[in-house]
Structures are given as structure tokens and as C-alpha cells.
Amino acid sequence: MTKAFIFLNGEFSNSKDFYESLSIDSQHLYCADGGSKKALELNLVPKEVWGDFDSLDTDSFEILKSQNVILNIFNKDKDFTDGELLISYVSSLNYDKIIVIGGFGGRIDHTLTNINLIFKYPKLTFVSEIEELFFVPNSFEINNKIGKTISFLPFSDKVTDLTLKGFKYQLEKHTLNRGDSTCLSNIITQEKASINYSEGKLLGSITFN
Numbered sequence: 001m002t003k004a005f006i007f008l009n010g011e012f013s014n015s016k017d018f019y020e021s022l023s024i025d026s027q028h029l030y031c032a033d034g035g036s037k038k039a040l041e042l043n044l045v046p047k048e049v050w051g052d053f054d055s056l057d058t059d060s061f062e063i064l065k066s067q068n069v070i071l072n073i074f075n076k077d078k079d080f081t082d083g084e085l086l087i088s089y090v091s092s093l094n095y096d097k098i099i100v101i102g103g104f105g106g107r108i109d110h111t112l113t114n115i116n117l118i119f120k121y122p123k124l125t126f127v128s129e130i131e132e133l134f135f136v137p138n139s140f141e142i143n144n145k146i147g148k149t150i151s152f153l154p155f156s157d158k159v160t161d162l163t164l165k166g167f168k169y170q171l172e173k174h175t176l177n178r179g180d181s182t183c184l185s186n187i188i189t190q191e192k193a194s195i196n197y198s199e200g201k202l203l204g205s206i207t208f209n
Contacts, residue, residue: 004028004095007035007046008083008114009055011105013129022099022127030090032082035102036064048072050089051082084117091121100126119155119201129208136202142193149207152176152183152195159200166193
């Protein structure tokens with residue numbers, strides 16, 4: 001499986017173990033504006049940096065230039081955020097999975113916008129030190145996660161015929177309405193756990209416990 005890594009400009013963990021666990025490859029690391037500063041702090045030189053560069057200090061900018069990083073500079077007055085411009089570009093490349101770090105924290109409108117991008121670009125997985133957020137397609141299987149806490153969040157008015165197998169709390173053709181807390185904090189109990197539903201938009205969240 002080919003993976004790309006994206007650093008946005010949200011909150012980042014201070015745990016070195018967290019970043020080491022991700023096995024980030026600089027040749028497949030892309031940063032949005034201020035996210036590149038965190039990359040440099042971790043001694044990672046990104047392949048490309050995108051943005052209007054209003055969140056990056058001069059010293060970091062000069063380091064990026066000296067390392068021949070590709071810098072894609074945009075005007076501040078644009079229709080999309082730096083993050084979405086970058087995500088759209090990376091999604092057009094031939095990666096199987098795109099792991100996004102620094103997508104949470106700060107302004108709630110930015111965080112919610114980032115989360116909604118998962119449905120526009122379904123290869124995205126948002127990762128923090130405590131959780132992983134991802135798009136759940138109509139038929140989906142989770143492997144080798146026994147004991148992990150998982151929640152399913154509806155991002156449409158309804159998710160119909162939701163069936164969960166391999167979990168502590170199983171469901172059979174259940175209708176999950178927007179705002180329902182029915183599927184919060186479930187537990188994976190089998191090596192292969194399956195999720196199936198007919199219609200709707202569903203987000204999954206695995207907690208690293």
C-alpha cells in the first residue's frame with residue numbers, strides 16, 4: 001500500500017514515539033503552510049509545501065528553499081483553504097492512503113471543514129496521538145484491531161440498514177439518525193469486524209487505547 005503524509009497547520013503531538021510509529025517518509029510528505037515548520041522540527045524535509053505562507057516564519061521559509069523543497073505559493077484571496085488545495089493535489093496522485101496530521105485543534109470551523117473533507121476525498125485518514133478518523137464506505141472490514149474502541153458518526157440525515165458484526169455491541173439493519181449517540185464507544189471483539197449499510201455518510205473513529 002502506497003501512503004502519502006500531509007501536515008496541516010493544526011495541533012501537533014509532542015511525542016516522538018507517535019511520529020516514529022507512523023514511519024513518515026519525507027519523499028511522500030507534503031505540508032500546508034505552517035505544517036512545514038513542524039516537519040522541520042522533526043528533521044523531516046517535505047517534498048512540497050503549499051499555501052499563502054502567512055503562517056510560516058522567515059527562517060523556516062529559507063531552510064525550505066535551501067533544501068530545494070518545491071514551494072507552491074498562492075494568493076491569500078482564494079476559494080479554497082491551503083489544506084484543501086494540497087489535499088486535492090495529493091489525492092490526484094497514485095496513493096492508496098493519505099494520512100493527515102495536524103488537522104485538528106484551533107478554530108472549530110477549520111476543524112469541522114477538515115473533517116468534512118474526508119467525504120470529498122475518501123482516501124484521507126486524519127490521525128492524532130489519541131485517535132484516527134476515516135471514511136466508512138458502504139461495505140467495510142476492519143482487521144486486527146481487537147480491543148480497540150471505535151465510534152461511528154453519521155454525517156447525513158440518516159445512515160440506513162447499518163449492520164455491525166465483530167463488535168461488542170452489534171447491530172442488524174439499524175437506522176442511525178444524525179445526532180444519535182447509539183454508535184459511540186463500541187469495542188472491536190473479532191479479528192475481522194464488518195460494517196455494512198445501504199445509504200448515508202458514515203465516519204469512523206478508532207481510539208488508541
